[in-house]
Amino acid sequence: MFVSAAPVEIAFDTEEERIVRVGTTVRRPMTAASPSVHALLAHLEAVGFDGAPRALGIDGQDREILTFVDGETATRPLPVWAVSDETLAGLARLLRRFHDAAESFVPPPDAVWEQGSQADESPELVGHCDVTPENVVFRPGPSGRPVPYALIDFDLARPTTRLFDVVTTLRHWAPIADPIDRDPRQRGLDVGPRLRLFCDAYGLAVRDRLRLVDTARTRLGRSYVATRTRALTLGGDWARRWAEGAGERIRRAGAWLDAHEDELRRHLVEGA
Known part of the structure; x- marks a missing residue:
């Protein structure tokens, strides 16, 4: 996705969410969590983190206004560069920079975050909690190949821990999933070394x-419960995902994790 100078509305997400681009901005419906997310984005801007959109306010249709982050997202089926070791390491460094910037953020006393997930004990920061290939913007690096530049779509941001946000990211990018459910270019990846590379x-x-x-x-257990809850209470895209087998994919990922636990642990800690 690349920015257009034309000040017209272009829908680029589900009809239920009605996310549109207007010139160099993105407009999307406000939610109960939007003011808290805007406070986080304002903090990131204040501390100099450039890897996130800026919150610009609310328009006349009660939609939040965010800057459009120019670049390319890794749409599915994933391109070759999206599954490279270089991309995985760059994503780890981007997430670390985001965490370091977010760690000093103090949420407003009346902060409200996304619904449907269990709260983490002893949260360390407000994490992104949804670093999927669709939510990372890439730009050409020194070699000319795309490298991770920014995180977008902070709708699921909430207080959590660094480790939980790391695990959520690895779920999609290592990936921690049964091979049958992986993107075609991820099916032959050796997940253990990729976990180690990211860490x-x-x-x-x-x-x-x-x-x-x-x-x-x-x-994975929380994701199953949260996805089912959102499908039942929010409907729309969440209900569609559930009907298309999201719950079964999460269950298969858990079984795959159990079967490969010893191997994964060995890669994570040997020589660390």
Whole structure:
């Protein structure tokens, strides 16, 4: 997706959500969590983090106004560059920069975050919690190949831990999934070394690497409950995902994780 100078509305998401681009901005319906997300984005701007959109206010149709981040997203089926080691390491560094910037954010006293997920114990920061290929903007790097530049779509942001946000990201990018449910170019990937590569590039502490597999298991369980809850209460795109087998895919990912636990742990901690 690339920015257009024409000040016209162009829909580029589901009809239910009605996300549109207007010139160099994105307009989307306000939610209960939008003011809290705007406060987070304002903080990121204030501390100099350039890897996120800016919140510009609310328009006359009660839609939030965000800057459109120029670049390309890794739409499915994933391109070759999206599954490279270079991309995975760059994503880890981007997530680390975001976490370091978000760590000093103090949410408003009346902050409201996304609904449908269990709260994390002892949250460390407000995480993105939805770093999927569709929510990372790439720009050409020094070599000319696309590299991760920014995170977009902070709708699911909420107080969490660094490790939980790392695990959520690895769920999509390592990926932690049954091969049958992976993107075609991800099916032949060796996940253990990719977990290690990401953790090394992020600088994840050994104590967190030791907890990564168990945290992934917890995350999958919560994801199942949250997706089912949103499907039942929100309908729309969430209901469509559930009907198309989202729950079964999460269950298969959990079974795959159980079957490969020892191998994954070995890659994570040996020599760390």
